[in-house]
Amino acid sequence: MRKNLFKKVSAVVLSLTLAVGMTGVVPAAVKKGTDISNGVAWQGFSIHTREDKGVWEDSLKKDNQVYMNEKDTKKSYGENASITSQTSTGFLMNVVSTGWSAQWGPSGKKDSKGNAIWEAKGNNPWGVTAKKILKIEKGRTYTATFKIKSTLKNEIKEAKEREDGTGYNVGTGKYNYIKHIHVKAYRNNTKDGDPGIDGAKITATYNGKNIVSTTKADQTKTKYDVIELDSRNEGYADVTVTFTIPGDNIAYKQNTCGLMIAAGALLFSFPDENDMKGTIEVKDFKVVASNNPVATSKLKSVKGLKKAVKASTKKVKGAKLYExxxxxxxxxxxxxxxxxxxxxxxxxGKNVKSKKTLYVRVRVKTKTGYTVWSKAKKVKVK
Incomplete structure (x- = not known):
């Protein structure tokens, strides 16, 4: 008999990270060392508290799931948490349950009666989160630092089945005190599924010991760097996240990014962590602009020639390369x-043909790095 409970949620629901996009004016360049998170409020989320206007919870209900369903634990979800106090530099989150919702299906294994044993098929850290949406400058590097502590724990349950096929849980008397969380710097654009920013580097230590590991890949081949928190520890873990905003105005359109701390049930990789209760505390949080602003390039002219295009930009002092x-x-x-x-x-080139319309842009490599890609110009080849 498996010792952990897994529940079914549609693949569509699992893909949600549920970050609310923010629009804003282009921020003025800030000085190196500026804390861009100062004064920005935290946004808490869990499935049951419905900060997403119930999108996720309503999807579960349509799948015949019931909140904290004791009549049938096979059709139950429990993600329920809220920020009870916050400042610009931290928060305290009360967690009723980290939840256990996940897409699940037959594992290929069978029980003593020959029936298929169902297992979780995907990581699900997104059911309980806290985040900040920050105004950024494209092409700039930022370093987030904070301290974090958890009191989360749970009794490991044994899943059993009644004769009518419904499920129920029995406590084993064994307790788990370890909770893995995922910290994500991401592009807060829900139309794009809130992808993480490539190249983000996470480090975390407790008393000088590394506590970062990478989860197993789920069915989407996604891997997460996760931080292991032990609620038996009295002190705080130290976390650093370094990320660079792409300097591409087309690939990265908005002037904001998100930084999320996700603490839902990581069922696939860490099966003992479902339905945990307690608190998560963050303090000394800041996001510092680590390098000088990167200038934006600008095309001076683009002219269509016979089977060619002539493009030029303003000469930049100290330029090592024009792309x-x-x-x-x-x-x-x-x-x-x-x-x-x-x-x-x-x-x-092969694609530069007569009567063909092309889009052209430019960036410049200097001693301090690349400038942001310019706005593209359209030109027709003669």
Missing amino acids: FQYSTKKSFAKKKTVKSKKPTVKIK
Whole structure:
């Protein structure tokens, strides 16, 4: 008999990270060392507290799930948490349950009666989260630092089945004090599924010992760097997250990013962590702009020639390289790059055909790194 309870949630629901996008004016460049999170409120979320206007919980209900369903634990969900107090630099979250919702299905194993044993098929940290939405500058690096502590614990349950097929739980008398959480720097655009920012680096230590590990891949081949918190520890763990906003105005359109602390049930990788109760406390939180602002490039001119395009940008003092990029798609899919030590280039190639419309943009490599890609200009080849 398995010792952990897994429940069914549609794949569509699992894909939600439920971050509410924010729009805003382009932020003015801030000085190196500025805490961009100062004064920004925390946003708490859990399935049962419905900060997403009930999108996730209503999806579960349509799947015949019931909150804390003792009549049939096979059709039950429990994610319930709320921030009880907060400041700009921290919060205290009361967790009624980290939950146990997950997409689940036959494991290929069978019980003593020959019936298929069902197991969780995906990681699910998103059912309980806290986040900040921050105004950023494209092409800039930021470093988030904070201290975190957990009092979460749970009794490990044994899942049993009645003759009518419904499920119920029996306590084993064994307790779990370990909770893994996921910290995610991400593009807060729900239309894109809130993807994490590539290259983000997470470090976390407790008394000098590394407590970061990587979860197993789930059915979507996704892996998460997670921080192991032990509620038996009296002190706080120290966490650092370093991430760089892409300097691409097309791939990264908005002027905000999110930083999320996700503490839902990580069922697939850590099966003993479902239905945990207690608190999560964060303090000394800040997000510092680590490098100087990166300038934005600008195309000076783009002219269509016979089977070629002439493009130029303003000469930049100290420029090591000028990169001109072109594509037949506005999204810059299947793009090509032309590198030059001069601010003017003649673009030729297999895709540069007569009567063809191209999109061109430029960026400059300097001693401090690349500038942000310029706005693209459209040009027609003669």
